[in-house]
Amino acid sequence: MKPIVIVGAGISGLQAARLLEIQGATYLLLEKSNKIGGRVQSETVDGYVLDHGFQVLQTAYPEVQRSLDLTKLDLSYFGSGAYVHQRGQFEPFLNPLKSPFEFFRSIGSGLFSWKDLVLLAFVWFRLQGDVPALDGRKETVGELIDRLGFSLNFKELFLRPFMAGVLLDVSLSQPASLFYFYMKQFMEGHAAIPKAGMGAIASQLAETIPAEKIRMGVSVTGISEGCVELADGERLEYSQLILATEADVAAGLLGVSTSDFKPLASETFYFKAKGFCGVTDYLHLFPKGGRMAHMSCLSKINPAYAPQDSCLFSATTLALGHSAKEIQQELANYLGRKEDDFHFIQSFAIPNSLWKVSDFQDLKEEAARRNIFLAGDYTQFPSLQAALASGRMAAERVVEKTN
Ligand SMILES: Cc1cc2nc3c(=O)[nH]c(=O)nc-3n(C[C@H](O)[C@H](O)[C@H](O)COP(=O)(O)OP(=O)(O)OC[C@H]3O[C@@H](n4cnc5c(N)ncnc54)[C@H](O)[C@@H]3O)c2cc1C
Missing domain, CATH: 3.90.660.20 (Protoporphyrinogen oxidase, mitochondrial; domain 2)
Incomplete structure (x- = not known):
């Protein structure tokens, strides 16, 4: 019986494999490096x-x-909030909802005004209910921060550097909806690190995947009708294919231009x-x-x-x-x-x-044309949330198609 082949043992590929294992599917996970986890190691x-x-x-x-x-x-x-370096020392801006008493230490730091707190209360109201990570609007995070009317100090000393750190994007040109989405995550949850390091997340996902269903050190170099080609020349037939690699690798394997990928x-x-x-x-x-x-x-x-x-x-x-x-x-x-x-x-x-968030339209269309399923954070927005969700969706679609 030909296996479902998953290419890439990052978080999305591991999630897909884990869920296929639960479904009792016949699958094989191929990873080019000698460690699982991709970007989470x-x-x-x-x-x-x-x-x-x-x-x-x-x-x-x-x-x-x-x-x-x-x-x-x-x-x-992590404590909820941040310390900001200004005038030669660190000043706190702490989450008033999570640390109301410590928040009083922030008052007088010059980082924010009372108007900023009122505006933050409006943002907080906006976070109630469902907050989609992407809502299709064109405004960027940077434009939204300017439009909301915060004081110059709060914008330049806290909001902009904080969001740049979250998005790894100094230009803040990611979609504005991500600002609300991440604010909601910080308000409702915690930023955490596992005792054994972030790599423990990948290890936990891999726990239920039998060793014989993962092949490490195997690089997929091509895809032809019903087959993946490996770097050593081996050809592996598949029943269904999930590409859970980085965006540029998926594009390379499907012959799609990466010129728009940022x-x-x-x-x-x-x-x-x-x-x-x-x-x-x-x-x-x-x-x-x-x-x-x-x-x-x-x-x-x-x-x-x-x-x-x-x-x-x-x-x-x-x-x-x-x-x-x-x-x-x-x-x-x-x-x-x-x-x-x-x-x-x-x-x-x-x-x-x-x-950077993009619709990756050519890549998605080419994959759909060839009946190949894509997983990976880039298919939604860059985050562990999207990597896990895209792996789940790919596994569910494959199972649906098989039954
Ligand atoms: C520095 C940094 C900070 C981050 N901070 C956060 C954060 O704070 N919070 C958060 O939620 N997210 C964060 N992320 C994002 C998060 O790590 C990613 O969203 C997630 O790890 C992506 O998983 P993935 O499975 O989509 O892709 P990847 O992890 O890139 O996995 C792709 C896998 O495919 C394999 N592969 C590639 N080519 C081939 C091939 N030809 N054949 C076989 N295998 C192949 C790769 O080796 C890799 O294992 C951060 C990422 C980085 C790098």
Whole structure:
């Protein structure tokens, strides 16, 4: 019996395989690298847990709640809000609904005015009920933030850098609906990291997939009628095909132009420091002038990310090409410490961290024409929510077609 073939063991491919396993389907998951997880991986270096790029799990994502056992992931939570670097120090802007008492610490920081709070209350009302991630309107996140009428300080020091960090997009040219969607996630859930690192999400999805149904180190190089071709020349017949690769790989395999695809880059640098970390368990934002978009002491949030008596710092840039030395100097400067208090561990430069939202129409049409199912975050919008949901939808469509 020919198997359903899934190409790519990132979150969307693992989700599709997991659901096909539950359905008792005959399938095979092919992954070109030697590790599962795609963009969601973690490794441990000398006792420090390094995620491949700073990422968080939003616990309120509907598909996260449906697909993952959050208790088993043993999550630690970021504080809700952020500390913003201005006038040489970090000022808090904390979520008044989640930390009403701590919120009073934010008053007088100069980050926001009373009018901003009234406007935020309007945004909060707008978040009640269903908030679609994409609503088809043309307005961008940046245009929406300008239109809502917030004060210059609140926009430039908090809202813009915060959303740039969430979307990995300094230009804020993603659809405005994502602003409301992500605000709702932050209001209703937590930004979290699992005890064993973000890679634990992929491991949990893979738990129920039998080893013989995953082939690692296998790169699909072509697709011809009813067959996938592998890099070593092997040809594998399939009954149905799910392409769960990155957008550009799917386009390459289907012979579709990628000229309209816009990648968003990021680089995360990890540093260790001995002793007291000196910052909070919130995200720390750098609105202006510097190289870093944001920084956190991950071991403050989740002590399992570093050995005892040691701290793990992440510093993320939204442009590639900065040296670890430059980031180390900036980190020391911002935290008022000596440069050699910090020791560089490793960095992850990811040119295609996310794909800018687009309809990917040619790709979707070509896949439909060839009866191939697409999964992957880009088919909706860049997020774990979309990766999980697209994997689910692909598996459901395949099962529907098979029965
Ligand atoms: C730095 C960074 C920060 C992020 N932050 C967040 C965040 O905070 N919150 C959030 O929700 N999301 C975040 N994301 C997005 C999230 O990680 C992705 O949405 C999700 O991992 C995408 O999963 P996927 O399955 O769609 O694609 P991928 O993870 O890209 O998986 C594709 C898989 O296909 C495999 N593959 C490719 N070509 C072939 C081939 N020819 N043959 C076989 N296999 C192939 C790849 O090796 C890979 O394993 C972030 C991503 C990055 C990189």
